[in-house]
Amino acid sequence: MVTTHSLGSHRLGEAYRQVIDRIAEATARVGREPKDVAMVAVTKNASPDEIRALVEMGHKDLGESRVQQLSQRVAVMDEFLSRRRKLAGAAPKTGAPGAPGTPVDEVRWHMVGHLQRNKVKQVAPLVRLIHSIDTLRVAEEVHNFAVRSDRIIDVLIQANISQEHSKFGVALPAVIHLAEQIDTMPHMQLRGLMTMAARSDNPEDARPIFAQASDLFNDIKTAKIGGSGWNILSMGMSEDFEVAIEEGANMVRVGRALFGEPAADPSP
Numbered sequence: 001m002v003t004t005h006s007l008g009s010h011r012l013g014e015a016y017r018q019v020i021d022r023i024a025e026a027t028a029r030v031g032r033e034p035k036d037v038a039m040v041a042v043t044k045n046a047s048p049d050e051i052r053a054l055v056e057m058g059h060k061d062l063g064e065s066r067v068q069q070l071s072q073r074v075a076v077m078d079e080f081l082s083r084r085r086k087l088a089g090a091a092p093k094t095g096a097p098g099a100p101g102t103p104v105d106e107v108r109w110h111m112v113g114h115l116q117r118n119k120v121k122q123v124a125p126l127v128r129l130i131h132s133i134d135t136l137r138v139a140e141e142v143h144n145f146a147v148r149s150d151r152i153i154d155v156l157i158q159a160n161i162s163q164e165h166s167k168f169g170v171a172l173p174a175v176i177h178l179a180e181q182i183d184t185m186p187h188m189q190l191r192g193l194m195t196m197a198a199r200s201d202n203p204e205d206a207r208p209i210f211a212q213a214s215d216l217f218n219d220i221k222t223a224k225i226g227g228s229g230w231n232i233l234s235m236g237m238s239e240d241f242e243v244a245i246e247e248g249a250n251m252v253r254v255g256r257a258l259f260g261e262p263a264a265d266p267s268p
């Protein structure tokens with residue numbers, strides 16, 4: 001067990017550094033800074049050990065696409081972090097807080113998958129950002145929850161630009177209207193857009209999709225919808241995040257490049 005775990009986190013450490021390097025190279029190509037791109041580690045195919053190892057490396061932003069898995073993982077990580085805090089309280093501190101590689105005592109969860117209205121109550125208390133608002137009705141449900149719990153909830157609108165690919169997301173021409181509606185809800189902070197490109201062997205196939213999302217993001221910014229909070233463009237996954245960064249993404253969502261391919265079906 002011990003051997004497997006340390007081998008596993010070694011491999012993960014390598015993969016993590018590679019993703020960080022790829023982000024740095026992509027930002028350099030377009031004259032941007034690595035610190036301007038946030039990376040959400042999508043943990044849907046990660047083991048709890050791998051998530052803990054990543055957090056030990058100092059990573060804070062974690063994403064899940066399924067509600068049940070999100071709840072389970074949040075609980076596991078809360079437990080882990082509270083144990084860490086107790087240990088840290090008992091031992092002298094090493095390193096400055098927030099310094100690279102310093103173990104963190106908090107994580108930020110992102111809901112990146114489709115959100116049904118009847119799951120809002122379960123998801124909203126657990127996450128820092130919902131990436132997948134795609135109807136007025138789900139936005140209203142989130143807003144109602146925010147009012148009841150007296151907080152402001154940060155959300156992205158999921159734009160469906162490559163329409164043959166996904167059944168979720170708002171069609172391009174309807175995005176601005178939904179953005180205006182959310183912007184009138186006092187307990188919602190509209191932060192930006194999320195989009196997904198179709199999976200393809202060639203990451204260049206995603207470029208026109210990301211370019212359109214970027215144009216739309218800038219149009220909405222120019223129209224001052226969302227105000228100064230409108231500043232997140234979440235696009236790019238394991239295969240295409242460099243193209244997304246070149247086209248203006250400032251948040252990428254990476255799963256397989258960190259944690260490998262999902263385990264094959266164990267049944268014989």
Ligand SMILES: *Cc1c(COP(=O)(O)O)cnc(C)c1O
Pocket residue numbers: 042044065112113196237238239253254255256257
């Ligand atoms: C799984 C998932 C990702 C990560 O995809 P990879 O191809 O594993 O990097 C990103 N965004 C969403 C919405 C996902 O469901």
